[in-house]
Amino acid sequence: MLINSDKVEGRCVWSRWKQVGSLASTQRRVLTDLNTSSTECAPKENGRYFLEVLPTEVLVTRMWFLFIYAACLVSSVPSRDTGCPAQCQCYTGIIGIGKNGYIIQSNLQNMTRIPDLSGLTSNPQPKLLRLEKKAITRVTQTDFPEGIRITRIILSNNREMKLEDGAFSNLHDSLEYLNLEITKIFFNKTLTFLRGLSRLEYLDLSFNNKYHYEFGDPNISSRLFDGLGLSSLKALKMYNSNIQSLGADVFLGIETLEELDLAGNLLPGVPDGCARLSALKVVDLSNSRFTTLKRKSFVNNKKLMTLKILYSKVTTIDPDAFVGLEKSLQVLKMQQCKLSKFPTDALKHLTALKALDLQMNPLATIPDGSLSGSFCLKDLHISQTYIKVTRNIFKGQENCIKNLYLRDMGLDNIPTESLRSLKKLQHLFLNGNEIKVLCKDSLTGIKASLLVFDNNPLARIEKGAFQNLTHPLYLEFQNTLLKDLHFTLDYDTGTFGSINVRGVSLECDCTVARLIHEGVSLSGACNAMGTQMDLRDSKLPGLLSDSCPTSESHCVRGHAYLLTVICLFVVSSVRKVIF
Structure with a gap:
């Protein structure tokens, strides 16, 4: 028995040392405050004990430390949120771009109803x-108790779902984002389940107006959004929804709309319903069936900045097709259409145009x-066309173009004369061509600092x-x-x-x-x-160091050799003087 003979205020603490596990040196101290006098502190059972008498203030201090330590341990263990529905997992995370909040989700595939969310009303997080x-x-x-503050809902791919009138109305002061893709919605009447969502900004109704082999009326004339109070709606997606036409009043009630996605539908032209949307900034009409962009197709959309008509059958653009967009249109994407003639007349008055994408068109x-319009292009995409890059092809854009895409155009040499005229060129994409050699003067005068030659049969680069x-x-x-x-x-x-x-x-x-x-910065392998070995492998420099000494090591060795010669000369001179 080991006893600390110092005794203060007659208080003692029993401590027992027990051997734990297989290591003789591993011990555990078990503290028991017996609140007894020193004369009563004696061994009670087999084992090794010692008596340590502590001052009361020291004992209290130690107990406080133990209490704080225990509290920290308890607080560091994540407890299950009792408000989380039994069928769900709940956690804090990213709920949108630059937004953190509380996420409720479930892995239960056969869930038939919205789970009970009432336990989360006291949680203030979005x-x-x-x-x-x-x-x-x-x-x-009733699925959404008032005050629950749900800002985003994703219910996509619930194929048998029925949305009752005012289904989300209890979220009128919080819901901003609603995804209802593939949810058996037909566009034959007003969508009353959206009633009252005055803060809703994003709505996705894509892949609807059809159910298995049942298709809704492709000619939409109903006032889908009228009188619903959707005063904040900015973005609407109706992608691939079997739409052939949209009447003039379809978008009544959502005139605040800025982004509209109608791609993948059966549209024969720009729908009449778009004329009402004067606040539109982005429109996607890709994968449509129209062959002509008619005159004044966007005359009422004077704020339109981005127009996408990709993978369509457009062969002709009327010279007045973009009337009304002269000061607003910045990005025009018409990739993989059927254009065989460059739309010079239609483009020349678009003073705000910054990016033009005509790649994969049969342009010769x-x-x-043709590029001498009133615009100043920053990006020009003419990849995968039959265009011959002539000396003056970029005339009018010499002080504008920064990013030029000439991919897969069958070029066997770099069109240096035309490219050196582009004084602001930064990025040049020549991948997928037939360039075999970079000659000494192939890039002379070209201003770009990023040069892309991927997928060329390039085998030699001249000095x-x-x-x-x-x-x-x-x-x-x-x-x-x-090589x-x-x-x-x-x-x-x-x-x-x-x-x-x-x-x-x-x-x-x-x-x-x-x-x-x-x-x-090297990317690839050697x-x-x-x-x-990956060229970014941290072991590679060490592997190469012995056989490939750096210039610094050469300098150090050279200096060392020089100092050795000088020292030998000095020693030799001194010896001659002495002797």
Whole structure:
């Protein structure tokens, strides 16, 4: 028995040391405050004990520390939120772009009703309810208790769901986002289940107006949103909903709309219903059936900034098709349509136009001067066309174009003369062409710092090909026929910012070591003694260090050699003087 003989105020604490587990040195102290005098502190059972007498104030301090430690342990253990519905998982997380909140979701696939949410009304956090791909058959007003503060709901892919009148009305002061994709909604009457959602900003009704092999009327004439109080609605998606026409009053009641997605429908032209939406900024009419953009198609949409008509059958654009958009339209995307003639007359008055995408159209030429409109393009996409890049093709945009896409155009050499006229060019995409050699003067005068040559049969880069260009250069050589990066040895440090050689067969040689040492960002892999190593592998510099010493090590060794020679000379001179 080990006894601490110091006794204060007659209080003692029993402590027992027990051997725990298989290690003899592992012990556990069990404290028991017996509140007895020192004369009563004696062993009670077999085992090793010792007596430690502590001052009362020390004992109280220790007990407080123990209490605080225990409280911290309890607070660090996540407790189950008793308000979370039994069939759900609830946790705090990201519920939208830049928004945190409380997420309620369930993995139960055969859920037929909205779970009881009443236990969450006292939780003040904004909430996201995710119940997509369930078997919910009905949604009513009583499913959402007042004051629950749900801001986002995703009920997509509940294929048998019936939404009752005012189903979400108890969320009138909180709901901002509602996804009802594939939920058996037909567009033959006013959508009264949306009644009262005055704060709703985003509504997705895509893949509706049809149910299995049952299709709703494709000619929509009902006032779908009239009188529902949707005064804040900004974005509406009705993608792939078997729509052939939209009457003039379909969008009555949501004139605040700024984004409309009608892609994937059977539209033969710009629907009449769009004329009412004077606040529109973005419209998507992709995958539609119309062949002509008629005159004044958007005359009432004077705030329209982005127009998407991708993967459509448009062959003709009337010269007056964009009347009304002269000061607003900034982005026009008509990728993979049927245009065989560049729409010079239709574009020339669009003073705000910044991005034009005509890739994958059967365009054979852009006549000189066709880009000399009143616009100033930053982005031009003419990839996968038959356009011949002539010397004056970019006339009128010399001080504008920053990003130029010339992918998959069958180019076997770089059209240097036309490209050197682009004084603001930053990014040049030449991937997927037939370029085999970068000659010394292939890039002369081109201002771009990002050069993309991916998927070209490029096998050789001549000395000086990157001389006098904008530095640092960012080069993309993915899936080319290059065998090494020796072309970089002709340039000073700082010439290259990054080089991407994914899909290229390289050896882990001293050129790679030099580029890594200089801080060039390399992407891809190289072969090191039969093993493929990622060029960003932290072990690679060490692997190459012995066989490829850096310039600094050369300098250190040179200085050391010079100092040795000087020392030997001095010693020799001193010896001569002495002796």
